[in-house]
Amino acid sequence: MILIGAGLVAAIAAAPLPADPPSARVAALERLAAAGHAEATYHLGMAWHTGSGVAQDKAKALDAFRRAAELGDPLAAYKLGCYYDGQGDGLVQDDEAIAYYFKSIAAEAGYALAQTDLADLDIRRGDMVGARDWLERAAAQGWPGGLLGYASVHNLADGERRGVPRDRVKTAAYFRLFTQAVDASQKQLDWLAAFERKMSRAEREQAAAIVKAYRPAPTALTAKGLSGSRAADALVAAPGR
Structure with missing residues (x-):
């Protein structure tokens, strides 16, 4: 399980426990x-x-x-x-x-939290390209909201018109990374399995390669x-x- 990156977990664990009230x-x-x-x-x-x-x-x-x-x-x-x-x-x-x-x-x-917040604000403004760019940076850190958002922004029905074409490989790869970073629900896992069944073998292999190579860097x-x-x-x- 990827959580948000071993480096971040270690950094938090190494921080001193409160010694004073x-x-x-x-x-x-x-x-x-x-x-x-x-x-x-x-x-x-x-x-x-x-x-x-x-x-x-x-x-x-x-x-x-x-x-x-x-x-x-x-x-x-x-x-x-x-x-x-x-x-x-x-x-x-x-x-x-x-x-x-x-x-x-x-x-x-x-x-990373600010990056996902800006993505939300960009979406409100209709700037999907800006949202994608912020989500990409948050996803690179292993931030669950960034991983989920980056997967979702590549699965928009009107993505081509809004500047972010649909990309089944990125959607599948980053949604899988998201499920590994959180306690994914069965509904989320079922959705991913159904989505992957619609992909070609080459697309599934590309998505698997992204997941395998991914290393979060908070x-x-x-x-x-x-x-x-x-x-x-x-x-x-x-x-x-």
């Missing part, structure tokens, strides 16, 4: 953030966003994400984009263009985004902090 982590992050530390400011925003170690306060989270994004933290830019894409709870007005701008910072920096930013509070603990525990 969340409130102590927040206090350390506040000291770093006061000194202008971008990543600490992002983690502080996440603490307020989720209510970990502090009372949940999305207004403070939004301010922290904005400051961290200005300081250059790509994960903060992503969360800021999320606030403009439905998570703002009335603190900001939803704005697709602003959401796209901030999420694109994280996507360009290699964050970025460090994707690993950090998945590690959650572990990344914050590693930051505050780093020598010299």
Whole structure:
């Protein structure tokens, strides 16, 4: 089973377990953030966003994400984009263009979740070529949503007209990779089997070759985004902090 790549799993597993209660982590992050530390400011925003170690306060989270994004933290830019894409709870007005701008910072920096989000936004805009390109980058990292989306975008009935011609080889290969990355349902497995029966032998062989050669390569930013509070603990525990 491929999950999301051995490198990412190892990176998360190697992260230190929390040694201090969340409130102590927040206090350390506040000291770093006061000194202008971008990543600490992002983690502080996440603490307020989720209510970990502090009372949940999305207004403070939004301010922290904005400051961290200005300081250059790509994960903060992503969360800021999320606030403009439905998570703002009335603190900001939803704005697709602003959401796209901030999420694109994280996507360009290699964050797989941001890449799949931009694909969704591109689909809303009718830009299937843009969506395909973002999904390809997320799929290369082993991101399940990227694998599924990349398979799906190559199976559109009107794909030719929309700039992404149907490609049964890529649909089958990446859907199979998706089923290996998640706990696939029997319905999904049955769909794949039925789809593969419609393919020629040469197409099935090409799809199998793609699956065999595939090696997910998650970025460090994707690993950090998945590690959650572990990344914050590693930051505050780093020598010299």
